Amino acid sequence: MENMNIKKLAKELNLSVSTVSKALHDSYEIKAETKEKVLALAKQLNYQPNPFASSLRRNSSKTIAVVIPEIAHNFFSLVINGIESIAEELKYHVLIYITHEIPEKEEQIIRHLLNGRVDGILISSSGTSNNNAHYHELVQKGIPFVFFDRANFDVDAPRVTTDDYQAGFQATEHLIKSQCKHFAFLSLSNQMSAINHRKDGFLAALKQYQIEPSHVHIIEAGTDETLSFQIIRDFLQPLPVSLGIFSSVEKLAIQTYHICKEIDIMIPKQLKIISFSNLPTAALLNPALSTLTQPAFSIGKEAALLLFQSIKNKGKIQPITTLPNVVLKSTLFIRESTKM
Amino acid sequence: MENMNIKKLAKELNLSVSTVSKALHDSYEIKAETKEKVLALAKQLNYQPNPFASSLRRNSSKTIAVVIPEIAHNFFSLVINGIESIAEELKYHVLIYITHEIPEKEEQIIRHLLNGRVDGILISSSGTSNNNAHYHELVQKGIPFVFFDRANFDVDAPRVTTDDYQAGFQATEHLIKSQCKHFAFLSLSNQMSAINHRKDGFLAALKQYQIEPSHVHIIEAGTDETLSFQIIRDFLQPLPVSLGIFSSVEKLAIQTYHICKEIDIMIPKQLKIISFSNLPTAALLNPALSTLTQPAFSIGKEAALLLFQSIKNKGKIQPITTLPNVVLKSTLFIRESTKM
DNA sequence: ATGAAAGCGCTAACAT
DNA sequence: ATGTTAGCGCTTTCAT
Numbered sequence: 077m078e079n080m081n082i083k084k085l086a087k088e089l090n091l092s093v094s095t096v097s098k099a100l101h102d103s104y105e106i107k108a109e110t111k112e113k114v115l116a117l118a119k120q121l122n123y124q125p126n127p128f129a130s131s132l133r134r135n136s137s138k139t140i141a142v143v144i145p146e147i148a149h150n151f152f153s154l155v156i157n158g159i160e161s162i163a164e165e166l167k168y169h170v171l172i173y174i175t176h177e178i179p180e181k182e183e184q185i186i187r188h189l190l191n192g193r194v195d196g197i198l199i200s201s202s203g204t205s206n207n208n209a210h211y212h213e214l215v216q217k218g219i220p221f222v223f224f225d226r227a228n229f230d231v232d233a234p235r236v237t238t239d240d241y242q243a244g245f246q247a248t249e250h251l252i253k254s255q256c257k258h259f260a261f262l263s264l265s266n267q268m269s270a271i272n273h274r275k276d277g278f279l280a281a282l283k284q285y286q287i288e289p290s291h292v293h294i295i296e297a298g299t300d301e302t303l304s305f306q307i308i309r310d311f312l313q314p315l316p317v318s319l320g321i322f323s324s325v326e327k328l329a330i331q332t333y334h335i336c337k338e339i340d341i342m343i344p345k346q347l348k349i350i351s352f353s354n355l356p357t358a359a360l361l362n363p364a365l366s367t368l369t370q371p372a373f374s375i376g377k378e379a380a381l382l383l384f385q386s387i388k389n390k391g392k393i394q395p396i397t398t399l400p401n402v403v404l405k406s407t408l409f410i411r412e413s414t415k416m
Numbered sequence: 417m418e419n420m421n422i423k424k425l426a427k428e429l430n431l432s433v434s435t436v437s438k439a440l441h442d443s444y445e446i447k448a449e450t451k452e453k454v455l456a457l458a459k460q461l462n463y464q465p466n467p468f469a470s471s472l473r474r475n476s477s478k479t480i481a482v483v484i485p486e487i488a489h490n491f492f493s494l495v496i497n498g499i500e501s502i503a504e505e506l507k508y509h510v511l512i513y514i515t516h517e518i519p520e521k522e523e524q525i526i527r528h529l530l531n532g533r534v535d536g537i538l539i540s541s542s543g544t545s546n547n548n549a550h551y552h553e554l555v556q557k558g559i560p561f562v563f564f565d566r567a568n569f570d571v572d573a574p575r576v577t578t579d580d581y582q583a584g585f586q587a588t589e590h591l592i593k594s595q596c597k598h599f600a601f602l603s604l605s606n607q608m609s610a611i612n613h614r615k616d617g618f619l620a621a622l623k624q625y626q627i628e629p630s631h632v633h634i635i636e637a638g639t640d641e642t643l644s645f646q647i648i649r650d651f652l653q654p655l656p657v658s659l660g661i662f663s664s665v666e667k668l669a670i671q672t673y674h675i676c677k678e679i680d681i682m683i684p685k686q687l688k689i690i691s692f693s694n695l696p697t698a699a700l701l702n703p704a705l706s707t708l709t710q711p712a713f714s715i716g717k718e719a720a721l722l723l724f725q726s727i728k729n730k731g732k733i734q735p736i737t738t739l740p741n742v743v744l745k746s747t748l749f750i751r752e753s754t755k756m
Numbered sequence: 757a758t759g760a761a762a763g764c765g766c767t768a769a770c771a772t
Numbered sequence: 773a774t775g776t777t778a779g780c781g782c783t784t785t786c787a788t
Contacts, residue, residue, distance in 0.1 A: 125765080192464075431758075
């Protein structure tokens with residue numbers, strides 16, 4: 077009796093497979109007494125339905141995929157937590173795929189998932205806007221998907237993002253009010269929508285407060301670590317007076333922090349930094365950094381909820397013209413010591 | 417032509433399904449010319465084999481599960497990265513399950529996985545040693561699994577852990593050499609093997625350096641946050657002279673850090689802290705903390721490699737009496753400022 | 757080198 | 773209320 081299956085279970089009970097199957101699914105066709113008997117023996121013999129047989133038959137996998145650029149950012153860990161909390165409740169399984177920020181990798185993963193392994197996908201895009209054929213294939217195949225954090229705005233899919241414009245504006249306003257005179261925006265790339273929205277907020281705030289344009293610096297540090305160190309270092313020498321830096325990502329803020337140590341710039345006396353950060357620990361421990369924290373767990377939850385809604389609605393006529401687009405706000409943590 | 421399948425593909429090619437299947441699997445029975453034709457059309461029509469059909473038929477899922485207590489620790493994120501790097505290479509899929517440190521949850525997940533959904537499982541145990549029936553069921557079912565980080569030593573399964581004893585010894589030695597006179601060990605629970613090994617290392621170092629036993633303090637702070645804050649606060653008032661704290665987990669070190677701020681204890685002047693930490697950022701940013709960093713990525717990799725080896729060897733006669741037990745070392749980061 | 761056919765375990769439409 | 777049966781899409785044994 078190596079592996080239990082519904083056939084053996086049925087034989088043991090002197091019932092037909094279909095009766096057993098119905099009983100296990102609590103069908104109204106089966107009388108209570110039979111159900112009890114079936115459930116009891118199933119439990120006793122430790123019967124577990126084969127998930128692949130039922131997936132094959134029902135054409136549904138009870139599984140979703142999460143496709144993310146990196147997991148070793150606390151942000152994505154928290155998002156996965158949020159996703160898992162919903163999936164667990166709905167008895168769905170969660171597959172993780174990591175693209176390592178390589179667009180081709182993402183394409184490959186998404187293309188693979190066209191095979192029906194999952195009922196839906198949550199994506200934080202690693203791609204640039206010029207490549208979205210694979211998303212369209214998902215649409216064509218009828219596989220629901222939801223973007224979170226990094227959305228591709230050329231694709232008609234629900235999105236869950238943070239209000240990066242607002243956060244950028246708020247962060248910059250904070251620097252302005254802390255008596256900064258020069259303002260720098262540290263960017264990873266001008267291809268990432270979230271980062272660009274942060275920049276837009278940054279620029280809008282500076283404009284509203286009528287900051288002299290020559291005092292505004294946009295630093296494209298890029299993703300290569302050695303290079304970005306050099307670019308930031310070059311920018312800081314010579315140091316603009318009363319510089320306020322808004323770092324669009326934590327990594328660049330930390331690099332800046334190290335460079336300042338290296339070339340003896342005092343934070344926050346000579347230089348103020350405010351950065352996005354989803355490492356609560358870092359934010360709490362380091363007195364030199366004001367941070368913008370994204371509601372990562374909620375993003376995961378919201379995205380999962382939207383996805384499950386789409387999965388449920390699949391096939392139904394959907395008169396939705398405007399796709400759901402959830403925008404959540406970041407939280408600004410200001411440390412006292414950033415005041416000059 | 418909604419969904420491609422092997423039947424339609426075969427019809428299109430005027431071949432039988434079996435020939436097509438063999439061609440797709442590069443069987444030696446099929447001549448090169450035919451293979452090419454099949455592959456070409458498969459690509460053109462974007463044919464993707466149904467994973468559930470083949471899983472059902474082959475009784476293998478090309479999927480592994482990772483069961484962890486929490487994902488929002490950087491440690492586990494890094495481990496997953498390591499796991500994913502191997503799984504990706506071997507074209508395996510990775511399912512994530514989070515137990516939230518609830519042993520019953522872990523049991524439930526493991527029991528569910530007895531249904532064959534995965535070919536193997538990587539577990540960081542949330543359970544106490546008195547409950548391991550579910551692990552034995554895995555053994556019975558022949559589902560390979562590997563423990564990482566938190567192992568259950570009563571179960572005969574491969575383990576990948578860090579040398580916590582050695583790390584504990586090293587950390588404590590560092591405190592001793594920094595002229596500390598009193599020594600405290602901050603523990604979450606005395607039920608977790610890793611933490612206990614750290615404690616053993618701590619005690620062994622103190623013994624070797626002949627530290628007066630009355631100067632040794634074991635603080636069981638527990639997992640409840642409010643409670644642990646209170647327990648640590650109580651311990652620090654009044655403050656033992658030249659206290660060196662070895663925190664078995666980062667969370668308690670951070671709590672201690674905050675309490676010190678709150679009740680005006682100067683770190684590292686009045687109090688030194690050394691802690692396990694897998695948040696490189698925190699370690700880099702905070703000058704008050706010396707840290708022990710676990711080789712998380714390698715742990716994930718090693719664990720995955722062991723698992724895939726077990727999966728491969730399944731069914732074969734295995735004369736292994738001593739199970740593989742990989743022990744990796746943590747890295748000690750000492751910040752200058754912790755020297756008094 | 758290719759094909760026919762059985763069957764993995766389950767579900768559901770259709771009897772009875 | 774219960775049973776019979778076809779078939780989901782694939783792999784594989786056994787012909788040819």
